[in-house]
Amino acid sequence: MSGFKGRALRPASLRQASRSQAATAGLGVAVSLSAMMMMPAHAVAQEAELATVKVQDTAIDANPNAEPGVPYKAKVSGDERHTRPLAETPLTINVLTKAQIDDSGYTDLTRILDAQPGITLGTGENGNAFGDRYVIRGQEAKSDTFVDGLRDPGMTIRESFAIEQLEITKGPNSTFAGRGSSGGAINAITKQATPFLDFANLQGTVGSDDHLRLTADVNKVVSDSFAIRANGLYAKEDVPNRSPAYRKREGAALSAYFTPTDAFEATLDYYGLRAKDNPDVGSYLVAGKPASNVPSYVQQEDFLESDVNTFTARLKYRFSDNVRLSSLTRYGSADNGYVISGGRATTTGVNNPGGVYATTTLSAHQGWQEVRYFANQENLFVNTNLFGLDHELIFSLEYTDNAVKNGVYGVTNTGAFNCITGTGAVLNNFCLVGSNGALVPGGNSLLKRSIVKGTWDTDWQIKTVSASVMDTVDLTDKLTVFAGLRYDTFDFTLDVQNTTTLARASYPYSDDLWNGHLGVTYKLGEGVIAYATYASAADINGGESDVGTSSGYGGVVIYNGSIAGAKPERSQSFEIGAKWNVFDETLLLTGSVFQVTKSDVMEGADYNTIGTFNSGKNRVTGFEVGATGALTDKLTVQAGATYMESEVLASATPANVGKSLANFAKSSGVVQLKYQATDKLYVGGAVKYEGKRYGGQPDTAAPFDAITGAYTRPVPSYTVLDLFASYRVNPNFEVRLNVSNVTDEEYYLAVYRGGFFLYQGDARATRLTLNYDF
Template identity: 60%
Template sequence: MSKPSRDAGIRRPTSLRAAAPHAPQGGHPALRNGLALGLSAAMLAPLAAGAQTATPAAASATKKEETQLPEVKARAQVIDPNPNAQTGVPYKARTSGDARHTRPLAETPQTITVITKAAIDESGVTDLRSLLDAQPGITLGTGENGNAFGDRYIIRGQEARSDVFVDGLRDPGMTTRESFAVEQIEIAKGPNSSFAGRGTVGGAVNAITKQATLDYDFKRLSGSVGSDGHLRGSLDVNHIFTDQFAVRANVLSSQEDVPGRAPSDRRRQGLALSALYEFGKDRELTLDYYGLRAHDKLDLGSYLVGTAPNRTPANPVPPAYVQDQDFLDSKVDTLTARVKWRLDDNRLITSLTRFGTTSNGYIVTGARSATAYSGAAGTTDGAYTTASLSTHNAWQDVTYLAHQTNLQWNHQLFGLKNESILGVELSDHHVVKGTYSITNSGAFNCRTTGTATANNAYCIYDASGAVVSGLNRLMGRSYTQGAWATDWQVKTLALSAMNTVDLTDRWTAFGGLRADRFDYDFSVRNATTGAVTDYGYNDTLWNGHLGLTYKLQPGLIVYGSVASAADINGGESDVGTNSGYGGLIINPANNSIDAAPEKSTNFELGTKWDLMDGKLLATAALFQTTKRGVMEGSGYTSSGTANSGKNRVQGVELGLVGALTDKLSGQLGLTVMKSKVLASATAANVGLPLSNFADRSASAQLKYQFTDAAAFGGTVKYESQRCAGQPDTAAGYTSGQCSQPVPSYTTLDLFASYRFNRAVEARVNVLNVTDKDYYLAAYRSGSFLYKGDSRAVRLTVDYKF
């Protein structure tokens, strides 16, 4: 067999990769013309044969009755290497990248939102945090005491910072996550432990990575320039060396000032390599490497002022107070081996093994409202309002090894078609955490207590309200990395079984069951004495998922599902024994670990309607998630708060994704939810809503194809007010009002693109068009108020060769 043409864009089916259910996109003009002529000849052949045998009179009659056929127009489209994409519909995925979802997304009894690569590119944002914040039902959170390790997500009111997966394997540790090597991002809403194991109470995020392909060669170069010193370049190359061997490389280099917050900045360098080799027709091996170096310099944004319940963001927004020595660094390296082995037409084994290391570290500066004094010591003369600076730091080293093998078996049982998946998963996640030893040698410039006899703090504003000079060098830091403080390790063996069965032509049932046997080890080192205390326990988690769908008509289903999830005591690796943030709860009476896993159950009723020949998917779902045995944490103590809480989230989620018309495509979503604390160790919390919970959120990303070459569109995002606080517990209220409010916001982004020819396309993105000051999350005290980016302009040119 000869190698496929690198320009043809034809996907060749193999025994391991089924032929695409749609026509190939793009292709060389000569090839397209040849295909068109071939199809035309085939369609006209019967007519030509009939004409050869017809009598002259009949031929004459036929000629008189000739009719004008309608004009047929063909539009060239860009090759999409994503095997899960819907052809010709840039924002719609047809299938999940997780092969355990054996049916198309339109037939899956669960709310799963997919952000395709086209949607990512045209949004103008590239980091996972910004992409997920734009999705309804997801809010962002802060870390304990300004923990800045990386991205933190809250899905349907439930903590999900450790529920991020890459190709179905958990990506442990909080880190900065980029999209340059991502094909699509899948967000499964609702408890998901039957698929993903511990945690995943509100859902899970799964990034599907770019893989080498034997279908065709391609080369894509993308360059971007813009305001705030924005420079970004990426390269995506797939090359077929033989009929059996292909390599794909993705390279990234980017830098920019944080819009509106310079000298805060972000820098990224990344490399992703994927090599695919086919051993005959039934076996293939893929080896991947992923590396990312993220070097950011950030402050913690704004802060709240005023007295509860009348708290508002500082106005004007404080200047960027990032110190020259500040940093937020992530270093990620992973190696992955994938094996596919088709035993026969009905049985397929897929195996995934990954080893990875991540090093995270940060020293960042926070600010909070303060009163300073310029009068004589012991008096309040000369009191003025300012903002005082604080230091936050930590380092974290993550090492992990994970393996997952699944057997997919299609078979008949009692005359019914079954799609069964049997899986085994082993993982060893190890996280060591510590802090830096920091010296601030800069001279103090203010007094924050009236009794102080000398300056005792660093402040942003002087007595006249002016920003102090040399603000970004004020603290004069130096630092060294300190010894480890906590050593966290979880080893897990999981067994799972899933089955999808067609009960009738209209009824389909899905069931899944998973058992996770884990060993938990946690060591704490006393920073003063060096003494180490070890804790450990083991347990088995059982979780399941049941779904039932009924096909009302082709493309239209209704479904019901119930699913469970479990969070383990001490499941979050980055917070030590801070129990309210997912840290380990220890019984102070005997220094034992007594807390049972938190359990949650989700009920969902929904409908999915695949319209316009599969080009448009409409979804609607009613859901209720109840979480029991919540490990609240009363302040920072653990006594009496093990499994003391219970909460409930109810809501409705609507979605529309795909081609709305021949020219208009988009992804639209709306989530309306209510949360309520049903039980708590603090009686006053019962009946209150959850912290970091937005009742309403909506987004719409739209694209209008004005001509074959020109398009424009944009994204609008709305999120209602939230109340800061620790996860899974009641929001803080004073006099019936939220004590630490994060204001609601609406943002608008716009873009326009033009395709000059088959190879070159340019796009302009304007992010936060109205230059709105908006805030993503707040710490429980209101001291840190994470600020969204100011207006930014980007020009991107894509070149395909």
């Protein structure tokens, strides 16, 4: 096929044709022309060999990356640097579509991603107590979250109301993502204005725990060259079975599309989210086990807040059929803050009224964060013939300027002490449980906190210039090679301020990073490929923005009063797998085996010799299988499972060698099924399983008791069942029922390394959604 193989711009004649075809949507008939125009042209060429237009007996999907007629299956990545369909891409990319997310009933990214295989959650630090903190294939990924291919550096609360699909790339990914991404990356593809069809969707959800959620998604084609789209959100709920803890969300996403000529198009977006919670941290560990029946001990003054604003400009220009430029520019800000209550079991002093007894004492944990960032990414796509072979070349330049200022609050507890800890005779602490074993009256207002925002203590800044080149070439009609090389050069500064004396210290340095990616695919038969891939990643001294000089959590390593001359942490991944696109490309089956090795790991603080700067090394090996799409014309699936082993290979602490990594589950899996029982009714459910894991510091062994031979910060395994059903009253009106955690399983998501945070998963909840399209 001559012409461009990347995503093409849409000529006016095609835009008009697509609008005419979309007019049949009121009869329940959808066409795939608009989706084809957004695919990589390699995929379009394959479609064109079969038919110019496919007609599907289903509603139009506004997601341009979707597989027509298969709501859980994406055909292509939302990152246009992946020029081939997902079924031909030589690495593991798990894609969750909006339809799959809606059916699951989950809305926050933390809960959506927790259900996915190979991902565990960690407890957050400083800028966000819960942090959207993910661990992918055993490697820290809290700073490896992207939106439309650009890094989203804030430790913010993230919502799904403006997401078209969510992509989880497994394995080191620095060629695409830059620094970090040692275990993978998460890329949210947002909803954007489309010139192909008018649509509007309104949803209202009510349910148990005073749940209320209202969303709107409206797209208007003003003319052949101009379209606008608006998304809105209002949501609030009590945390299931943990009231008075609550969550509240307000959001807006606005997008405008403009194409004044056939060669040029522009999309301008705004995204805003206001999130405010009274957060419940759940339980804590007692003698190495989760404490049971711990009441909600949130205080009235507690809060967890995120205030996010981002502005994005996307510009595309086609110079010729074989050369085009895609430009992406973003400015964003995020203000995060929290003051939360932690609890722990304590045996109170002998002088307590009623004698010695075990109780729950409360403490405060808090911090704030101000994030400001600018990014520009330029991608030049060039199709050319070199040495008799057709090459799909991508030349990229990227500049990012990220700044994160962290600080603390002044928190004063003005409430009266009600118990004694220690051996004194004077009330000196706050206890939630009395000597009779009953909750004390007014337990959620014991501390009566006075909260004042204090000054900053760390100011983290990094400016990075990146250049990369990627190439995809068909060596034969069966053998395809992808290769990529990326160079990053950065200037880093961490300013530290004593919040009492206001004395400051500055720790600047600069460095360069090289990373590469090589993938090979071989077509074994119709719709099936085998692939092998190698990729590298690198992270820097001080790569995590929210932890200051806590080097064991990714903060800056300081030595003799200066920033240490540490080498970058290095990760390498080898993966072999196969993908099988079956049933006329409506079901994608995947399987892979992999090994990720991370070396030169900076393990912790208190370094005293240069030789301990890069003292750690670990390895993760495993396999993953998946199935996404239509099993039959009535049964749809999104499923995946992974099994992994981790091992610390080297450490400054010899006892760590041979141990398992912290925050690492050997096995995990999910199966979500949807069955179309009648033309109007579908039913479904999801089962998710997470194996046992242990809390602790990232990139090193979980805490271990040499005497008992056991890890000391356990998070038990769990299995959770969710059910859903939907009934279409008429072509425009649908009712959906979701029951999450049907068996009311008591389960936990993550544990703080000290054991006194044990984040609890949501109890059983029921939600009824009214969905109206017009």
